[in-house]
Each structure stands twice: as structure tokens, then as C-alpha cells.
Amino acid sequence: MTARHPAGRQLFGYGMSSSLPTLPDAQLAPLLEAYKCARAAKLRQTALFFVALTLAVIVSAKVAEIDLFKLGANIGSFFNYFSRLFVFDSGDLQGRSVLLDIGEWYWGFRKWLRLLGDTLLIAYVGTFIGALGAFLICFSGARNLSPNPWVRGVAKRALEFFRTVPEIVFALIFVIAFGLGPIPGVLALSLHTFGALGKQFLEVVENIDMRPVEGATACGASWVDSIRFAVVPQVLSNFVSYTLLRFEINVRGASVMGFVGAGGIGQDLIEAIRKFYYTDVSAILLMIIATVMIVDIATAHVRHRLIGLEEAR
Amino acid sequence: MLVIESLSRRFGEKKAVNDVSLSVAPGGFVGVIGRSGAGKSTLLRMINRLQEPSGGRILYEGRDITALRGQALRDWRADCAMIFQQFNLVGRLDVLTNVLMGRLNKTSAAQSLLRLWSPEDRAMALSALEQFDIGNLAAQRAESLSGGQQQRVAICRALVQEPKLILADEPIASLDPRNTKIVMDALRRINRHFGITVLCNLHSLDLARSYCDRLVGMAAGRVVFDDVPEKLTEHVARELYGLEAGEVMESGDHAVSAGLKPAPVAA
Ligand SMILES: Nc1ncnc2c1ncn2[C@@H]1O[C@H](COP(=O)(O)OP(=O)(O)OP(=O)(O)O)[C@@H](O)[C@H]1O
Ligand SMILES: [Mg+2]
Numbered sequence: 001m002t003a004r005h006p007a008g009r010q011l012f013g014y015g016m017s018s019s020l021p022t023l024p025d026a027q028l029a030p031l032l033e034a035y036k037c038a039r040a041a042k043l044r045q046t047a048l049f050f051v052a053l054t055l056a057v058i059v060s061a062k063v064a065e066i067d068l069f070k071l072g073a074n075i076g077s078f079f080n081y082f083s084r085l086f087v088f089d090s091g092d093l094q095g096r097s098v099l100l101d102i103g104e105w106y107w108g109f110r111k112w113l114r115l116l117g118d119t120l121l122i123a124y125v126g127t128f129i130g131a132l133g134a135f136l137i138c139f140s141g142a143r144n145l146s147p148n149p150w151v152r153g154v155a156k157r158a159l160e161f162f163r164t165v166p167e168i169v170f171a172l173i174f175v176i177a178f179g180l181g182p183i184p185g186v187l188a189l190s191l192h193t194f195g196a197l198g199k200q201f202l203e204v205v206e207n208i209d210m211r212p213v214e215g216a217t218a219c220g221a222s223w224v225d226s227i228r229f230a231v232v233p234q235v236l237s238n239f240v241s242y243t244l245l246r247f248e249i250n251v252r253g254a255s256v257m258g259f260v261g262a263g264g265i266g267q268d269l270i271e272a273i274r275k276f277y278y279t280d281v282s283a284i285l286l287m288i289i290a291t292v293m294i295v296d297i298a299t300a301h302v303r304h305r306l307i308g309l310e311e312a313r
Numbered sequence: 314m315l316v317i318e319s320l321s322r323r324f325g326e327k328k329a330v331n332d333v334s335l336s337v338a339p340g341g342f343v344g345v346i347g348r349s350g351a352g353k354s355t356l357l358r359m360i361n362r363l364q365e366p367s368g369g370r371i372l373y374e375g376r377d378i379t380a381l382r383g384q385a386l387r388d389w390r391a392d393c394a395m396i397f398q399q400f401n402l403v404g405r406l407d408v409l410t411n412v413l414m415g416r417l418n419k420t421s422a423a424q425s426l427l428r429l430w431s432p433e434d435r436a437m438a439l440s441a442l443e444q445f446d447i448g449n450l451a452a453q454r455a456e457s458l459s460g461g462q463q464q465r466v467a468i469c470r471a472l473v474q475e476p477k478l479i480l481a482d483e484p485i486a487s488l489d490p491r492n493t494k495i496v497m498d499a500l501r502r503i504n505r506h507f508g509i510t511v512l513c514n515l516h517s518l519d520l521a522r523s524y525c526d527r528l529v530g531m532a533a534g535r536v537v538f539d540d541v542p543e544k545l546t547e548h549v550a551r552e553l554y555g556l557e558a559g560e561v562m563e564s565g566d567h568a569v570s571a572g573l574k575p576a577p578v579a580a
Pocket of ligand 1: 328
């Protein structure tokens with residue numbers, strides 16, 4: 001066959017033989033050259049990036065007065081702290097591993113379990129209220145549904161504000177306003193959830209198929225009706241999925257709410273840390289980790305079921 | 314009587330619809346024809362007020378449609394049902410609910426939010442579906458239906474609106490020849506049986522000639538032809554479609570006698 005001549009056609013020709021024909025050298029050389037140049041340019045860019053990154057690390061360490069040598073020298077005490085977490089420091093078993101007496105290690109199990117229950121409840125109620133608010137506002141903030149730029153702007157800025165302020169800051173403020181207890185924790189989580197979920201909901205809504213909405217509008221449906229019938233069916237499974245994910249995040253958030261007196265397990269954890277009750281710290285931390293893992297697995301399971309349902313429809 | 318008075322719509326510099334005046338008597342089956350981009354969709358969408366005109370007026374029985382707001386506007390939209398090329402159903406809802414959406418305008422907000430349809434509305438929707446042989450599909454998700462079935466659902470939704478006017482924007486453009494005939498026959502039946510005026514955008518001259526009793530030809534946003542189908546000579550068609558006219562006109566005659574031909578698309 002005339003492998004070399006009309007190279008372009010031969011390359012993808014129908015009756016091609018087993019070996020792929022190559023271009024003549026004269027044609028090939030410039031292509032190879034161009035490729036090499038492009039590669040070299042990329043490599044130079046990458047090298048430059050790493051030099052810049054290293055410089056930035058050094059400069060920022062200087063500015064923030066981080067002494068890397070001191071960090072190195074003290075890294076030992078960091079690990080020391082961790083090893084002490086799992087050794088009794090008083091009583092009969094002083095200096096021995098906590099595993100020798102689980103009952104003694106988890107002396108406060110019932111109390112901590114109850115506090116963990118509080119924590120879950122704070123996360124649950126906070127997520128629920130926040131998601132409800134996010135659901136109510138997301139449609140007015142969406143570019144494709146809300147014709148009034150003012151309403152849209154206000155909705156978006158409000159969500160931005162509540163998303164940007166960390167929940168622990170809200171908690172601090174509410175503790176001052178409402179006193180100690182779970183109420184400030186719930187409120188703080190609701191507000192942050194409202195901002196974070198509202199933004200995600202809004203993006204889901206902005207990506208829907210608009211044809212059903214147009215169909216509803218064209219037959220005289222009101223704005224609320226067209227959302228109820230043409231938008232919600234499209235977005236609901238995504239909303240539920242994002243809300244479950246947020247619940248998992250909020251369980252973690254709720255477990256530190258107690259640090260500022262806003263209820264839940266965090267109160268006992270911060271106390272144990274401050275008073276150097278090493279074994280209590282480890283006991284509580286492990287319980288929190290286990291809880292988060294269980295919630296994570298459970299919500300992931302539900303979310304995958306939802307996605308499965310979506311795809312099987 | 315629907316009266317359109319020097320209606321215009323511009324998109325930036327472009328005049329999609331340019332000074333169009335028409336009057337449509339009740340009970341007619343009017344075909345709107347013209348090449349792609351002629352402004353057919355824009356014209357129909359303005360009548361339903363899905364698109365705002367930039368000039369001119371639309372009057373229905375003496376009432377100025379272009380000035381309507383709020384509930385009055387929604388009532389008008391219920392009066393002139395729209396049928397789309399892509400059906401515009403809610404895929405995730407069942408067929409019956411999709412049809413019942415045509416009743417939303419006549420249902421109180423609280424009832425519709427809770428999906429408490431009245432027994433009369435349900436009966437009406439089911440009868441409409443049964444009339445087009447898809448009553449057995451009422452409980453299925455709309456997206457699981459074929460294109461032809463979905464378009465029939467859309468026609469049922471339009472019917473339960475109890476409209477005075479049906480605006481169909483290329484209702485058969487995404488259907489095969491068999492479904493094309495089913496859907497066009499359905500529109501004709503509605504027109505004859507219920508006396509509802511039909512305004513229908515069509516790409517195929519053959520179809521336009523066999524189903525419509527009046528044709529409105531548009532080119533570059535203007536009406537260039539407005540008469541009974543018999544008056545649509547090759548000369549006029551050439552003006553409408555430019556060079557493609559030969560193709561479009563070809564086989565036109567036996568298409569009319571055969572009732573149907575696969576739509577030659579003037580794209
Ligand atoms: N939303 C819009 N924004 C900008 N331009 C538009 C818009 N809608 C329509 N146009 C323009 O207006 C002109 C008329 O469009 P229209 O959709 O009414 O044509 P048509 O006759 O329905 O064409 P087709 O047969 O392809 O559906 C086109 O040039 C189109 O590009
Ligand atoms: Mg169109």
C-alpha cells in the first residue's frame with residue numbers, strides 16, 4: 001500500500017494494515033520540535049512555581065514569627081501529650097495503659113453519652129431550621145427564577161454573610177445574649193447552615209431545566225405554583241443530599257459548641273483539656289470520632305440510595 | 314377575535330418581529346410558516362406574554378392583552394394554551410399531575426400546594442388523556458413516555474385549561490412521521506370539536522397546507538403572506554424560503570392528497 005504518501009488520509013483510512021504508517025520526516029520534525037518547546041515551557045513554569053512557593057513559605061514564617069527550629073525542638077512534647085492521653089495519671093493504675101481498665105477510663109460514659117445525644121440533637125435541629133430557611137430563600141436568589149435584581153441581591157448578600165461568619169462566633173454572641181445552654185448552639189448552627197446550604201441550594205436551582213417552568217408559566221400558574229410543580233421535583237433529591245452532608249458537618253460543629261458554653265459534649269471536653277484530665281480527653285475524643293463516623297456512614301448510605309433512585313428512574 | 318396591531322420585538326439591534334398586524338377570527342386553524350429565524354416563535358410567545366413586546370398591541374375581544382399584570386395576566390395565559398416543540402412537561406411528575414397543572418390557574422393556592430385536586434378536575438384530566446388513548450399512562454412519570462405520548466400529554470394539559478386559543482410552536486418538530494400525524498390530527502380534532510382557535514408554527518409546507526385553513530408567511534420578522542393555503546404559489550414560497558423553495562415545494566401536491574409526508578425541514 002502507498003503508506004507514506006497521502007499521509008492524512010492513510011492514518012485513519014478504512015483498510016489500514018496492522019502497522020500504523022508514520023508521517024515523512026520533513027513533516028514530522030516541526031511537529032516534534034513544537035511539542036518539545038511546549039514541554040520545556042511547562043517545565044519552566046512548574047519550576048518557577050515551586051521556587052515562588054518556597055520563598056512564600058519562608059517569608060510568611062518570618063512575618064508570622066514562626067521559628068521553624070523551635071517547632072522542630074518541641075515536636076516531641078506534642079507527641080508526648082498524645083502518649084499521655086492513654087495512660088492513667090492517678091489511682092491504682094497510675095502510669096499504666098487505659099486499656100487495662102476500660103470501666104475506669106470511661107468512668108463518665110453515661111454522662112458523656114447523654115451529652116453526645118445533646119450534641120446530635122443540636123446538630124439535627126440546627127440543620128433542620130437552617131435547611132428550612134435555605135429552602136425558603138433559595139428560589140428568590142436564583143437568577144433564572146427571580147426577575148427582580150434587588151430581591152436577588154439581598155438574598156445573595158444575606159446568604160454570603162451567614163456563610164462567612166463561623167458558627168462558633170455566632171455561638172459566642174448568642175451565649176452572651178441567651179446565656180449558657182443548647183439554645184445558642186442551635187441558633188448558631190442554624191444561621192451558618194442557612195448561609196452554607198442556601199448557597200448550594202441556589203446553585204442547584206440555577207442549573208435546572210427551565211422548559212418545565214416555562215410550561216407551567218404558560219398555562220397561567222403563579223410563581224409559587226410553578227416552583228412547587230416545575231422546580232421542586234427537579235431539585236428535591238439534590239437538596240436532601242446536601243442537607244444530609246451538612247448534618248454530618250454540623251455534628252462536628254456541634255461537638256465544639258460547648259467550648260463557648262453553647263451546649264453538648266464540648267463543655268466536658270474543654271474542661272478536661274483545661275484541667276489536664278488526660279484520659280478523659282482521649283475517652284471523649286474517641287466517642288466523638290466514633291459518632292461522626294457512624295453519622296458519616298449512615299448519611300452516605302442514604303445519599304447513595306437517593307442517587308441510585310435518581311439514576312434508576 | 315384576536316387582533317395584533319403593529320407588534321414588534323427587538324433583541325438588541327435585531328428585529329425578531331417587525332411591525333406585524335394580524336387578526337384571527339374564532340375557530341380558525343392558522344399556520345404560521347417561514348424559515349428558521351423568521352420570528353415565528355417570538356410572535357407566538359408574545360401572544361402568551363412569555364416574551365414582552367417592544368412595541369405594538371395585542372387585543373383579545375377588545376381587551377388590551379399587552380397591558381395585563383398579575384392575576385389578569387395569568388388568567389389570559391390560561392386562556393391561550395401553549396404547546397411547545399420540547400413538550401415542556403415536568404419529567405419527574407406523573408402524567409396526570411402534568412395534565413392537572415393546566416388547572417392550576419383555577420385552583421386556590423393552598424389546594425395546589427397540597428396537591429388537593431378536586432374530583433371534577435381529576436375526572437376532566439383523565440377524560441382528556443383517555444380521549445387521546447393514553448389514559449392508561451396516567452400514573453407514569455412523564456419522562457418515561459415517548460415523544461409522541463409526551464406531546465399528547467401536553468395537548469391534554471392545554472385542553473384542561475379550557476382555553477379559547479391554542480398556540481402551538483412547532484409541536485411536531487421532534488416527532489417521527491407517525492406521531493406527527495397523531496399530534497396534528499389531535500390539534501385538528503380540538504379545533505373542529507371544541508371550536509378552539511389554533512395558531513400553529515410549522516416548518517413543513519406540506520403539513521401546513523393539509524391542516525390549516527389559513528397560512529401566515531413570515532420572513533425576517535415581517536408578514537409577507539396571509540391567505541388561504543391554495544394561494545401559496547411557488548413564487549410566494551420562494552420569497553419565504555429563498556433558495557430552499559424548490560425543495561420545500563417538491564412533492565407538495567401528492568402530500569396534500571396523501572394527507573401526510575415526512576416533514577422536509579427548511580433549516
Ligand atoms: N431570547 C432571545 N435573545 C436574543 N435573540 C433572540 C431570542 N429569541 C429569538 N431571538 C432571535 O430572534 C430571531 C427570531 O427568532 P424566532 O425563534 O422567533 O424564530 P423562528 O421563526 O421561531 O425560528 P425557528 O424556525 O428556528 O424556530 C432569531 O434571529 C433569533 O436569533
Ligand atoms: Mg421557533
